[in-house]
Amino acid sequence: MIAAPLAILAAACGGGTSGGTSSACNPNAVSAVPASGGSALAAAATARLMAYKPSDPVLKIGFIGMLAGKYQNYGIDAKNGAQLAIDQINSAGGVQYQGTAYTFQLDPVDDNADATQGAQNAQKLVDDQVVAVIGGIFSTATIAESKIFNDNGIAQISPSATNPKYTAQGFKTAFRVIGNDTAQGKTDADFTVKTLGCKNVAILDDKSTYGQGLADSVNTSIPSAGGKIVAREHLDATASDFTAQLTTIKGKHPDAIFYGGYSAQAGPLTSQARKLGIKVPFVMGDGCEDSDYTKLAGADADGNFASNGGPAQNLMSGFTDFNTKFKAKYSQDVFQYAPQAFDAANIIMSAVKTAGGGGGDVKAARAAILGAVAATKDYKGLVQSYTFDSKGDITTSIFTVYKVESGNFKAVKAITTGP
Amino acid sequence: MQRCLDLLTSGLTPEGILQQLINGVTLGSVYALIALGYSMVYGVLELINFAHGDVFMIGTFVVLGVTGQFGLTGRSSLALVIPVLLLAMIAAMALCAVLGFTIEKVAYRPLRRAPRLAPLISAIGVSFFLQAWIATYVSSRDHTLPNLLAGDIPLYGDVSLRYVQVLMLVSSVVMMVGLQQLVRRTSLGRGMRAVAQDREAAELMGVNMDRVISFTFIIGSALAGVAALLWMLNYSTNQSIGFIAGLKAFAAAVIGGIGNIPGAMLGGFLLGLAESLGAAYVSNVSCGIFSSAYEDVFAFAFLILMLVFRPSGIIRERVSQRA
Amino acid sequence: MSSFIDALVALLHGPFGNHPFAVLAWQVLLAGAAYLMVRLVRGRVPRQATAPLRLAGKGASVVLRNRYALLLIGLLLPLVELLTGGYLLSVTYSIELYVLLAVGLNIVVGFTGLLDLGYVAFFAVGAYVYGLFASPQLYEITKQTTYFLVAQSALGPEPGFHISMLVLLPVAGAAAALFGVLIGIPTLRLRGDYLAIVTLGFGEITRIFANNLDQPINITNGPNGVINIDPITIGNYSFGSPQNHLGPFQIPPFLNYYYLVLLLILLTVFIVSRLEHSRVGRAWAAIREDETAAQVAGINTRNLKLLAYASGGFFGGMAGAIYAAGQHLIAPDSFQLFVSILVLCMVVAGGMGSIPGAVVGAIVIGALYFFTPQLLYLRILVFGALLVLLIIVRPQGFLPSAQRERELEETDEDPSLVAPAPGPAP
Structure with missing residues (x-):
């Protein structure tokens, strides 16, 4: 009951310089971001301007995909799915690991399904100190982005990129929650x-x-x-x-x-x-x-x-519940990959549960999450049960x-x- | 080697070839109508109106808007379909004409005395503006009309000619003949020919050049409006089809002999046929090296070969002798 | 920045609602009002009022024309940007590549007056030359031939070719230059618009081939593109490695590439400005002004036009090779016609035929384009409008070359200079 408004407050600040438990948000940051908020870019920009405090228990999860343009439906849908998962965890008080409560914040950027812009904005996520990434949506851009995430040791889980090459590059950081x-x-x-x-x-x-x-x-x-x-x-x-x-x-x-x-x-x-x-x-x-x-x-x-x-929506256990919440929040039905992105976000957050969030050190958080994501075995998600093979593909696909x-x-x- | 011979003979059926000819002529009739607009403007102003294809694209969206307004479906009766389509055509012609007139006035007229590259760059600017405008304020997705005017005339085997295809063919020929008469017989047409031959002399002889040029744009754009309706009866649209259709139509105009009205028509049909037959049989002819994915290459390759070997086109221009 | 963009979006959308005609009506009103304002203000504002503006413009022009000031900015900029992380630098690096492209295209369009709308083809050729010969891509082909054995023994244990950039950079340039000549030969007789459309065709054909040359033999890997391209490595120093350190500072890959391209730009600008003022440059200018007269004056227009294509192509090809090395993956989708148009906008905006113009045009247009991705189609809309406006109001561009400016003034008086050139020669 208390954690929920605090989490929302932290998200509204964009930067999340304060934790869910410590002092109030920086008022300057609030005024810098328009009250209409929501503007992911404004949030990201503010986030970059603020230094990352080592004691910060808010972990940033990046999202990259086409958020505007011809195929924007795919990207926005997946982003919303991931956001829903994060909101649920945050409102339940975050994830506990060795006495620290980690909460999460989604940092979405647009890659326009383009390799060059994908690489640029992948770099932006690295700058933003994200600990793991959900995306991209389209294969070509996803492959271009995977190099940057691999360089920085950041686990990347794509909800939708199905080209076999994505996980066949020998990158330890590339995963997907969909059959190739x-x-x-x-x-x-x-x-x-x-x-x-x-x-x-x-x-x-x-x-x-x-x-x-x-x-x-x-x-x-x-x-x-x-x-x-x-x-x-x-x-x-x-x-x-x-x-x-x-x-x-x-x-x-x-x-x-x-x-x-x-x-x-x-x-x-x-x-x-x-x-x-x-x-x-x-x-x-x-x-x-x-x-x-x-x-x-x-x-x-x-x-x-x-x-x-994935299974038909009426066969996913818990889909009705998911769709009700999704619709209540975004006033539209699930389009395509929201359930997969929801699962990807949950896999990342449950990795924090097993391996921790680095205790304030982003590099340590990235490494811990990467290790735990790679070890994902029989994780029961909304869509199906996930086990990653050595390449980062799922062993069973529906x-x-x-x-x-x-x-x-x-x-x-x-x-x-x-x- | 045997494989190549097999490839050559397989798939060459009379039905197939007949059907491909029909496909090509159908596509060509739209190219021809757009090509007329290019050809007229080039004939008079010696300017490639790069934005012409996008005027055509706007026309397809007008057609969509009008038919959508009346809620046409595949099951609507002819008594509703025909008046609505006529209305859509008139609306598309009118809007395209206004647009063509405005583009000339805003983007080309101030540059009439500028160096040669200037109007071309301005035309590219207009083209991008129109595409982005549609994508921003109308739609950035694909659209089709329901299957209107269904029904066909059986020809040979299981090949038949659909009513829509007959309509496309007939209207493009009618438009061409009408335009030809307009250029030949009216005073406006005389003015066009005069400006095309020698702009300054025509002005000295009392031809109102601005008016002639405006009318050229209006007529060419209205034809693009007709092309838009015919296109929508058979194909789909989005904000970027105009650029590609326009390029191909320009190629058609050059192939036929630019500045020449029957030439533009002929070029349109030839290009449509080249594309259809090329996409269909390139794999057979090239022993499987090339596939139908090279469809777009044919139009450009045809254009380049034409410009290199017969730059004045199939029908040499008669309106004026330039070059 | 983002609130400014929101305001722009709202301004263009207007208060009348979402219907296209409502937006159109508003925009027509807006354009009319702007036009009236300009008409009203024109000539009525006292000179003193605009003096600071003109002074600022003059100052900027002096700075921008001063190569040392530019160089200093170029050297220090990335270090400042790094304080905010790597994103700004990655975008600046993209703009830098466009500077290289603009300087190259300027040779063809600005110096020689050949409107090339297929410049992206050279960029693509360079990128694919590096991509194919510095990645595992050709492994499958080479495996089937004895050639493979040679390649294997000579080039190390990794499959495919992995040739150094030191070798491939000039090769990529040369391949693109050769490609320029190949395009040039059949189009020598074409002028103006015809040339534009044919080069556009060649640009598209190049992309279509790149997209389809995965069959029957997989050369380019088709739409998937070439993956796992080697970063540039000189000695033991890998440009693409995130593990490079200078003392306590980590050197991100984009910084390596930034300085490499900066070096290339300096070299290119040096060579091109030498070319401009040489016999060749003067001959190019003669061709631009009047090809027939140039021919009569004894200039070998054929060879010089081919040389223009080749040199334009060379720099485009080099830019492509570097792009491929920094990118990890190249795909045909990155070589759309739009790239050609964007580079052309840069050249035109900067001032055709002016090297500082091309550089500044590329920086201004590039920054406008790459820093506003959230505008999406709207930025293309603004570009289209800007292009028209610029060519009408200031056809000489931001920083015109002195010579070109003189010519433009002359043409106002002498109509014979602007008589349209004929279409294809007989």
Whole structure:
């Protein structure tokens, strides 16, 4: 009851020069940050101006991802998920370790899904003395950021970057709480060939890091699932006319088409396919399992499939509770990766519980958290139970395939991979 | 080697080729309409109006706005669809025309006597401004129209020609012929030809140059408004489509012979075909080295080859002999 | 800073609501009011009132034109920035790379008058040359050939090529220069707008190839980009290592790269200013002013135009190589057309054909761009508007070269100089 307002106060200060228990906030800091607060940038800027006090029991957790722009929904959603986890812990009095109560503060920065800006803002998080990082959201930027975090020994948990390369660089600091493309591609291939019974599959991708990565993985998994690849085509993510590729695919008479890419193209792509008389279903990845797809494809969306990481929301124990709190706080539904980011934040905070927060020394805190995160075993999160392997991937991943029925995605099959 | 031969013959079906030709002509008809605007402005002012593609993009958003206002769906009756589409076209033409007029007045007219690079840089500025404006104040996401005017005419095998495609083809040809008549027969057209041939002499002969140039922009932009409607019937839009569509339309204008109206049309169709056939068969022809991902390269490569080997275009310009 | 930005956003949005037409109406009102203000104020403000402003401008101009003052700022700036952490420095370093690019593009656009909208291609070529030959990327290819054995024995135990920057920097420059010549040859006859559009095409083609050359043989690794690029290492000193210390002070990687690029900028500016005042530079200026006349005067316009592309490309390629080394990962998405336009804005804003102009233009535009990421599309909107405004109100840029300024004044009087050049030559 007492801790909650104090924690909020500390967050409002942005800098958190004071702990949840010691003296009141610096009034100057409060006036420097507009009362409307919330402005992450203002908070971060203030934070940088203030010296980090060694006795400070507030630990900063960084968040990096696209927070404004075309794919901002993904970033903001994940940020909100992480914030929710932190608020819950803080309002319960923080995390106790050897008599010290650590509370947490989220420090969000925007990487615009761009490698250069990602590296710059990763550096900003290092400056801000964060002890661990959640993010990035998109693979290319995440890989660029991972170098900076590795240099500084900061554990980085991505809620959504699925490119296998991210954890294959030999960095001890790179983790993710979602199955990678290899696992998802295998799932999609199995679903298409075995569950749907579509033996002849055409594969199309948008030549983006994400789209091609997933399509390549499906490409390798289809034959081992007993299917046959009848066509492999690419389109340009800036293009609007996909009929040339679709006509080629039509001539190969596939039973299903796998598309690796985002809903912005998948929607018009589906419509154009139907107009060309292609009636077979599309199977897609998590980049298409959203309301943009059903909106853009309109009536043509029905009967197509898209897979996504994690169990269906109604199968996550505690999701209803999570969503209620999420909605109460942000007045919107969970979009995509908020549950994964929520779990990532909790993994970091529970690492503090086992290994401590460095007792005021940021370097020690980073090292302690890194060690404890790497040792995460059977951590029961909202989405699933997590164990990291030596690379930083999760050993078991759950995927769910959804089908569009009258304009909405409905879960049709859950698939668990790994041991 | 055998693999390459197999690749060459596989996938070459008559249905496939016919369908690809239809795809190409459909795309080309929109390129052609946008190309007309480029060609007219270049013919009169010798300026690549880089912002023209973005005027077209704004047109697609006007079409979206109008059709959204009336809540059209794929099941709406023709009695509703046709008047609404006509209204959308008129609105798009009007707004594009106003926009084109304003751009000329604000960004190009003060630079008419400036060094040659100046208006081009100004045009790039306008183009970025318009894209960012839409992204900031309207939407930075993709949008489509529902499937309107569904229905088709069966042609051969399972290939058919959709009503929308017929409409696209017919309207672009009608627009071209109309424009050609306007340039040939009206006094305004005479003024355009005069300014194109020799700006100063035309002014001395009493042609109101400012008016002629304004009208050129208005007509070219209104055509982009028509193109916007046709585009939305078949494709999707976002704030950045104008730049790419504009570049390709410019390429079409150059290929056909810039400053030449039937040339722009021909260039549009040729480019549309080159893209469709290129994306479809490049893999077969190149033994799998190139894939359909190189689609955008064809337009640029076509343009570069054309400029190098036949810079005056397929149909040499007749409006005036420059170069 | 952020409250200023919020105010700007609010000002541009206006009080009429969110509907696009409401915003538009407000902005038209705003622009009209601004225009009227300028009309009203123009010529009516007494000279004394603006004297301090003009004095400040003059002072700034003197400082900015003084290379020693600039150098001093360049040397000390990162040390000041480091007091606040590494972020400011990392952004400053990005701006620095753009300075290098702007000085390079200035040769092509400013000196020679060839509007190149595909300059990013040179940057990309340089980046990929370093990326491919200083990372494990080519391991898969080399593994399949006997070449691999040679590479393995000669270049150490790590897979792939790991060639030193000392070798690769000139190679990257040379590769980009060669690329410039290759682009130049087919476009020699093109002028003005046509050239702009063709170079733009080449820029896009380069990016598309980088994005697609992962098939049939994986050369560039496609959209994923080249990963695990080696940092620059000279002797035992690794630029990318966070463990470098100078006494008690830790030297962050960005500081190493900052000073390296500063050194390169100094070298580049030195070479380019020598070029400008040489026979070559004067010939370039002649081509810019009137290509036909230059040809008649006996200038070999073909070779000199190719030389302009090659030298512009060389500096762009070097900037690319350094970028790749500092970046850990390069992906085709980093080489969008927008980079070309941004560099062009810098050159135009600084003053075409002026080296201090290019440097200052890059710093001002770069700072505006890189320090306002939260503005997102709005910063592009402001850029577009600024570009139009600048070219109309002050076409000579912030710091025009003296010669160029004279020419611009002359053209006001002599219309024959501004008659549009023909399109493609017959």
